[in-house]
Amino acid sequence: MTLISIVTSCLNEADNVVELHQRIKAQFDAGGPAADFEFEHIYVDNGSTDATVAQVKALAAADPRVKLIVNARNFGHVRSPLHGMYQASGQAVICMASDLQDPPELIAQFVARWRAGELIVLGVKPHSRETWAMAALRRAYYRALRRMADVPVIANFTGFGLYDRSVVTMIRELGDPYPYFRGLIAELGIRYATIEFEQPARVRGITKNNFYTLYDLAMLGLTSHSKLPLRLATLAGFTLSAASLLVSLGYLVAKLLFWQYFTVGTAPIIIGLFFFGAVQLFFIGIVGEYVGAIHTQVSRRPLVIEKERVNLPPGPALPRHSGGAEP
Missing domain, CATH: 1.10.287 (Helix Hairpins)
Incomplete structure (x- = not known):
């Protein structure tokens, strides 16, 4: 059966990771809309300090399709998901957040469009249950960026979507260690399909996006795609x-x-x-x-330094003391 990889980056999401896997699993199990596909679910933990790692390890012990990469520290909201994408082995890779604001129920539509021949299927959120001030600021930013950017930047897109293996290989060959996906996908020039959804409000936990992370993404889009x-x-x-x-x-x-x-x-x-x-x-x-x-x-630094892997082949990890005497 064709393998599809689901990659979710998480940071202190102990309240959400179990339900996230259950909802993803329901899409592929018998009777689900994507039941004729096999899947692997790769969690990339980005330095959680709560019970997130323990929760995912329990899932991995019960279901070998669940896999875990534990980063040595928090490597940021761009590098960690990108590293997870590169470790996936499926013919298609679906990237999504672990806070349940990227609905797993869209997986069936992503797969259907991919099966129809689309290499990239993106989830865009023209409507989101957020404050009116944040929504207005977001619209103003995208409007300004579209006018200044060298490529048609994809508005209301955060990286949530399906990418064919050939697209993942192309992104990896570009060698960009800190890509702005809203512009990178348009930069590739590959036709993409979009599926609109209303982003639900966060139910459990607190958002990891603060002023700095939002400013970082805004400046990244500006410096990456406009002179x-x-x-x-x-x-x-x-x-x-x-x-x-x-x-x-x-x-x-x-x-x-x-x-x-x-x-x-x-x-x-x-x-x-x-x-x-x-x-x-x-x-x-x-x-x-x-x-x-x-x-x-x-x-030319590595995207992340891994501390631990579960249900995955051995990969790069932190250097360990050899046990030899000091000179």
């Missing part, structure tokens, strides 16, 4: 330099013509100083984001 901010920085530099020169010439002429009673004062100087300082710091920050993205690309 417009750098061009704006250059253009603003030329414009402000020209404006400064004109203002300086104007003050010089005014002082020469009306030197007896024309006083510049300190207010314009202070205002100009702070204004130009703020503009410089802003664009230095933009340049810094691009430099940071380049640093991530050239560092």
